[in-house]
Amino acid sequence: MRIASDPFANASSQHATQVEPDIASNGTTLVSAFQDGRFFVAGASGIGFSTSPNGGLTWSDGVLPGITRVQNPSNPFDTASDPSVAYDAAHAAWLIVSLPVLTNGGSIPAAVVSRSSDGLHWSGPIAVAPGQSSTDKTWITCDDTPASRFYGHCYIEWDDPSAGGLVKMSTSKDGGVSWSAPLQTADGVTGIGGVPVVQPGGNVVVPLNDFNQTLVRAFISTNGGASWNSAVTISTVTDHLVAGGLRTSPLPSAAVDGSGIVYVVWQDCRFRPRCSSNDLILSRSADGIHWTAPLRIPIDATTSTVDHFIPGLGADPASGGNSARLALAYYFYPVANCSTASCQLQVGFLSSPNGGAAWTTPQPLTGPMSLRQLPATRDGLMVGDYIATTFASGVPVPVFAIALPPAGMPFNEAMYVPKRPVVLNQQHLRRAGQDRPVPGVASDHPPRRPRPIR
Numbered sequence: 001m002r003i004a005s006d007p008f009a010n011a012s013s014q015h016a017t018q019v020e021p022d023i024a025s026n027g028t029t030l031v032s033a034f035q036d037g038r039f040f041v042a043g044a045s046g047i048g049f050s051t052s053p054n055g056g057l058t059w060s061d062g063v064l065p066g067i068t069r070v071q072n073p074s075n076p077f078d079t080a081s082d083p084s085v086a087y088d089a090a091h092a093a094w095l096i097v098s099l100p101v102l103t104n105g106g107s108i109p110a111a112v113v114s115r116s117s118d119g120l121h122w123s124g125p126i127a128v129a130p131g132q133s134s135t136d137k138t139w140i141t142c143d144d145t146p147a148s149r150f151y152g153h154c155y156i157e158w159d160d161p162s163a164g165g166l167v168k169m170s171t172s173k174d175g176g177v178s179w180s181a182p183l184q185t186a187d188g189v190t191g192i193g194g195v196p197v198v199q200p201g202g203n204v205v206v207p208l209n210d211f212n213q214t215l216v217r218a219f220i221s222t223n224g225g226a227s228w229n230s231a232v233t234i235s236t237v238t239d240h241l242v243a244g245g246l247r248t249s250p251l252p253s254a255a256v257d258g259s260g261i262v263y264v265v266w267q268d269c270r271f272r273p274r275c276s277s278n279d280l281i282l283s284r285s286a287d288g289i290h291w292t293a294p295l296r297i298p299i300d301a302t303t304s305t306v307d308h309f310i311p312g313l314g315a316d317p318a319s320g321g322n323s324a325r326l327a328l329a330y331y332f333y334p335v336a337n338c339s340t341a342s343c344q345l346q347v348g349f350l351s352s353p354n355g356g357a358a359w360t361t362p363q364p365l366t367g368p369m370s371l372r373q374l375p376a377t378r379d380g381l382m383v384g385d386y387i388a389t390t391f392a393s394g395v396p397v398p399v400f401a402i403a404l405p406p407a408g409m410p411f412n413e414a415m416y417v418p419k420r421p422v423v424l425n426q427q428h429l430r431r432a433g434q435d436r437p438v439p440g441v442a443s444d445h446p447p448r449r450p451r452p453i454r
Helices: none
Strands: 003-004 018-026 029-036 042-053 060-063 079-088 093-099 112-115 124-126 136-142 154-160 164-172 204-209 215-221 233-236 253-256 262-268 279-285 308-313 326-333 344-352 388-392 397-403 413-416
Touching: 003 029, 003 042, 018 388, 018 397, 029 079, 029 093, 029 388, 029 397, 042 093, 093 136, 093 154, 136 326, 154 204, 164 204, 204 253, 204 262, 215 262, 233 279, 253 388, 262 308, 262 326, 279 308, 326 388, 326 397, 344 397
Parallel strands: 018 079, 079 136, 253 308, 308 388
Antiparallel strands: 003 413, 018 029, 029 042, 042 060, 042 079, 079 093, 093 112, 112 124, 136 154, 154 164, 204 215, 215 233, 253 262, 262 279, 308 326, 326 344, 388 397, 397 413
16 A cells, blocks of 8 residues: 655655655554655655554654745754654654755754644644754654653664764653753763663663674663663674665664563575575563574575565554564565566565564565665665554554556556555464574675765
């Protein structure tokens, strides 16, 4: 089901394109945010949103006001990128954070936040940490547990590429109206792609990549964002370079269940002979400090030709521990060794009824897409550096970009959710973690310097 389409027509960006969605829920209300009209260099013409009041049956879409000059020449920023959505239950406010971009340089905020009471009518952008020279990969979350010591605290994470990826955090206690000065971790951790989640007791856990994207790490706050502890290492990363010039990297996707267990998933080829393609692998933690050894999610055999990447993980907050319901959407190629002309890009989905110990048989959510139908960026063809999955009253709702053959226009890429709710089928469960890494396997490409995620 298509939930939105690019409303812009400016000649400076690529239309019709929508990429890089996030999604959040409150009961049966869902709000998704994404880039509208992708530019080649950085960002998009605007940040779009789509809202459903009924668990995804119907949707209304629009564009966040007041951000880019494409919308209005009096607006402050050239483009915008990296949207992320949260709901603040204590203040009954929807929040979308996005990354402001000035293509010719200049001082910018670390992020801008748009607020809404209904997910349909949005405020103008609220600047977070003005006066930055460089920011990247914003993400937002809120503490929505009434019994938490820090109920109503919301947290934004970003990194500063000009400072080697120095990671910073800012906290709001008033529903996103105002934000604290940025704080670093105790060890001044550097990285990219942080995804903060909040445990029911109020502790915040932030999984992320190191700046070279060779490690998955995490850091925590136990005092409502007043300070942030030193980072620990979850795992090394060994990822296969995805074929066809598609823009991907091993950015983590993270979620927390109702008992406070934190899960992190990323693309990794360690279980494949000769690192021939990526699996999606998972680690979990009860405290954000001690993490399990990575488990391979058994989507298919390690001898298959399939390549899996760009995961979007969700956890049902009404479940937890050994009964935690997880849902995972992801992109894949049926044949990893392909070219821009021959790669067949698809979206898959599977779920776990027991905290990742076993997984259902995967199901495709789309037919094959041609890479030639995707917008170009300086870092490759793009569906997004991330996608997302949430739960609405126990039902998993993934959101993702689909590119269809154009009809009288250069592109035809838009935001989609499944036509009908995906089923958490507990039949034909596959146990996770039965494989072991292949001895002596190294990555089939040299370590990459991270490129801006904008």
